[in-house]
Amino acid sequence: MTTAAAKFKKDVRRVTADLRHRRIINTALDGYAVKRDQKKSLFQDWAEARRLAAATKYEAINSLDRCLEQFARGLESRGAKVHWASTGQQACEIIVGILKERNARSVVKSKAMTAEEIHLNEALARAGLDVVETDLGEFIVQLRDEPPYHIVFPAMHLTRGEIQETFRKRLGDAPSDNPEELTMVARRVLRQKYIQADAGITGANFAVADVGLISLTENEGNARLTGALPRTMITLVGIEKVVPRLEDLALFLPMLATVGAGQLISGYNTLYGGPRQPGEPDGPEEYHVVLLDNNRTRLMADAEKRDTLHCIRCGSCLNVCPIFRNIGGHSYGTTYCGPIGAVLTPVLRGLEEWKHLPYASSLCGACTEACPVGIDLHHHLLEHRRAAASAKPSWWQKLAFKLFAPVAASKLLWALVTKSGRLGQKLHPIVLGTRLDPAYVWTRTRDLPPIAKTSFKEWWRRTRS
Amino acid sequence: MTERENILSRIRDALRVPARRPLGMTETPLPKPEDHRRVLPKVGPSESDRLSLFASNAEELRARFVVLPAIEALESEMRSMRDAEGWTRVASHRGELTDIACAKLGIPVLLTDGGYDKNDLEACQVGVTECDALIAQTGSVLVSSRSSGGRALTVLPPHHIVLARRSQLVADLPEAMALVRQKHHPNYPSMISIITGPSRTGDIERILVLGAHGPKKLTILLI
Numbered sequence: 001m002t003t004a005a006a007k008f009k010k011d012v013r014r015v016t017a018d019l020r021h022r023r024i025i026n027t028a029l030d031g032y033a034v035k036r037d038q039k040k041s042l043f044q045d046w047a048e049a050r051r052l053a054a055a056t057k058y059e060a061i062n063s064l065d066r067c068l069e070q071f072a073r074g075l076e077s078r079g080a081k082v083h084w085a086s087t088g089q090q091a092c093e094i095i096v097g098i099l100k101e102r103n104a105r106s107v108v109k110s111k112a113m114t115a116e117e118i119h120l121n122e123a124l125a126r127a128g129l130d131v132v133e134t135d136l137g138e139f140i141v142q143l144r145d146e147p148p149y150h151i152v153f154p155a156m157h158l159t160r161g162e163i164q165e166t167f168r169k170r171l172g173d174a175p176s177d178n179p180e181e182l183t184m185v186a187r188r189v190l191r192q193k194y195i196q197a198d199a200g201i202t203g204a205n206f207a208v209a210d211v212g213l214i215s216l217t218e219n220e221g222n223a224r225l226t227g228a229l230p231r232t233m234i235t236l237v238g239i240e241k242v243v244p245r246l247e248d249l250a251l252f253l254p255m256l257a258t259v260g261a262g263q264l265i266s267g268y269n270t271l272y273g274g275p276r277q278p279g280e281p282d283g284p285e286e287y288h289v290v291l292l293d294n295n296r297t298r299l300m301a302d303a304e305k306r307d308t309l310h311c312i313r314c315g316s317c318l319n320v321c322p323i324f325r326n327i328g329g330h331s332y333g334t335t336y337c338g339p340i341g342a343v344l345t346p347v348l349r350g351l352e353e354w355k356h357l358p359y360a361s362s363l364c365g366a367c368t369e370a371c372p373v374g375i376d377l378h379h380h381l382l383e384h385r386r387a388a389a390s391a392k393p394s395w396w397q398k399l400a401f402k403l404f405a406p407v408a409a410s411k412l413l414w415a416l417v418t419k420s421g422r423l424g425q426k427l428h429p430i431v432l433g434t435r436l437d438p439a440y441v442w443t444r445t446r447d448l449p450p451i452a453k454t455s456f457k458e459w460w461r462r463t464r465s
Numbered sequence: 466m467t468e469r470e471n472i473l474s475r476i477r478d479a480l481r482v483p484a485r486r487p488l489g490m491t492e493t494p495l496p497k498p499e500d501h502r503r504v505l506p507k508v509g510p511s512e513s514d515r516l517s518l519f520a521s522n523a524e525e526l527r528a529r530f531v532v533l534p535a536i537e538a539l540e541s542e543m544r545s546m547r548d549a550e551g552w553t554r555v556a557s558h559r560g561e562l563t564d565i566a567c568a569k570l571g572i573p574v575l576l577t578d579g580g581y582d583k584n585d586l587e588a589c590q591v592g593v594t595e596c597d598a599l600i601a602q603t604g605s606v607l608v609s610s611r612s613s614g615g616r617a618l619t620v621l622p623p624h625h626i627v628l629a630r631r632s633q634l635v636a637d638l639p640e641a642m643a644l645v646r647q648k649h650h651p652n653y654p655s656m657i658s659i660i661t662g663p664s665r666t667g668d669i670e671r672i673l674v675l676g677a678h679g680p681k682k683l684t685i686l687l688i
Contacts, residue, residue, distance in 0.1 A: 028670070028671045044503060051490065054487040065473050078653070153667075159670065183676075187677065187678060195587060219677070224619075245495070248495075253659070265605060273655050277654060303485070
């Protein structure tokens with residue numbers, strides 16, 4: 001077993017047994033589901049909206065070279081500087097370089113999964129920069145030195161009491177566990193940070209090709225302030241974020257908010273097109289956009305999985321996944337968790353090390369059905385399993401199938417094995433619950449369903465005669 | 466080769482093998498605004514439909530929406546808000562409506578047009594701005610760094626007051642996007658924002674709190 005797989009197993013065992021944790025996650029996600037369905041029902045035709053969104057992303061990804069060139073040209077025409085990074089390390093170097101050149105010391109950052117993916121905060125800290133996350137959920141998990149729990153809801157696993165405790169310890173200010181008062185503590189702390197910061201870093205939800213604009217979705221206004229007050233603004237954006245035309249946002253903004261957070265549209269949807277333009281009173285003097293590949297072109301080269309680049313990081317596949325709901329976001333040990341994480345990670349970080357994730361699925365297909373851009377998620381999980389099995393089949397699998405083949409091929413052996421299975425189950429209680437139980441891995445946490453008293457064959461023979 | 470060329474050439478190599486279309490589709494033409502309109506939430510055809518939809522959306526979002534009968538009512542509305550909330554400093558920008566709104570407040574008005582000190586703006590209780598449009602479908606306000614006094618004025622003060630004319634109320638998101646293109650292409654302002662309700666968060670136990678970082682209050686005055 002790889003180290004990632006061993007850690008995964010250990011964490012999953014701990015988290016699934018934590019009933020309090022499961023209750024928190026299920027309560028939050030049940031509340032989300034009600035709101036999502038309510039907003040979905042406002043659409044005149046959700047199924048058709050999905051087809052339109054999937055078609056739009058298909059066209060964008062399958063003409064990505066042209067889209068990116070157009071996007072960069074638009075930004076450059078307004079004085080933005082566009083950087084291209086093949087790897088996460090290059091992107092970190094570019095961003096650190098920009099900040100060093102401007103003698104920046106403090107940086108405010110709005111939520112960006114791409115930044116988590118390339119471990120940007122660590123790179124900035126190593127360069128001696130003071131970085132503060134401004135999204136409330138991200139701010140909380142940053143204070144706790146934890147990675148975000150969920151793509152959209154980073155602190156959904158914490159109770160108000162735990163957050164109060166974190167604020168008391170790290171900020172010395174937590175008047176009560178009231179969510180409103182806690183939010184106001186963060187507001188006071190962060191307001192000063194925006195005003196003092198030398199630079200602001202954001203992610204992006206969409207890169208609008210035909211006009212050369214970044215589109216950023218949020219509810220709190222922290223990204224707005226990050227883009228308004230510091231002298232230098234940097235946006236890190238994965239190359240797959242393109243949509244072809246400005247008009248496409250009329251569809252994507254409400255769809256993202258609906259499945260992402262159960263809102264018809266998010267609080268702030270902001271387009272950024274460059275640094276402060278002539279005649280404008282404020283805004284950054286410099287605007288840098290860093291385009292990140294980091295193995296996205298590898299995903300693209302696999303035509304079968306190219307549709308994973310349609311992903312708009314709404315998190316809806318996580319929210320409906322029975323596995324995610326039970327093992328939680330941190331167990332995955334990856335930047336992107338849930339079904340989309342289980343599909344992306346083996347490609348981004350290596351199948352051999354991460355092949356256990358595609359098995360963390362019941363293949364129920366709820367993710368595929370929830371996906372607003374029609375990514376064939378559960379089939380991709382199956383394809384990963386196929387690839388993992390054919391690349392490096394495990395000895396016990398090979399042995400099992402070697403033994404299974406003659407049994408399945410022989411009428412006599414098959415009857416013998418099924419009969420002895422029924423006998424075995426009678427004797428099972430003797431070893432049940434001990435390590436001697438051959439089905440220990442299963443019976444440790446679950447009941448073994450009883451084998452039918454009569455086999456189908458026996459039943460058939462009896463009822464026909 | 467530069468990284469730009471490296472990335473683009475990897476993309477071009479990858480695209481030599483075509484991918485299957487999603488959701489079993491055999492063709493994927495780019496949707497038109499009419500296609501979007503067919504699937505998005507419905508907006509009635511008349512002006513009063515748009516008005517009542519905007520009003521109900523604003524209410525659900527906890528924004529305050531007031532229709533003023535005439536421009537003359539603007540001054541008194543502003544004064545009554547000033548008294549109710551005890552404003553001492555207001556921020557705004559030059560504009561036909563903002564000039565009228567701020568003229569007789571009798572308290573200092575910080576204008577952002579020629580640049581400003583960030584701490585001064587942070588000390589203002591209110592930001593009064595104009596906008597590019599109101600969107601009935603979602604109850605949103607469309608602002609930009611060009612039309613609304615820059616980037617910070619619409620988000621830094623704790624109370625944001627938006628002034629709009631009746632003719633600025635558009636039906637839906639496709640119409641709003643068309644307006645942005647028609648008004649600005651290709652010289653877009655450096656920031657364009659669709660604001661929907663006051664700043665909000667649900668990051669603590671998914672409980673809604675208003676005023677996370679931006680305005681705690683959003684008032685929209687339609688003239």
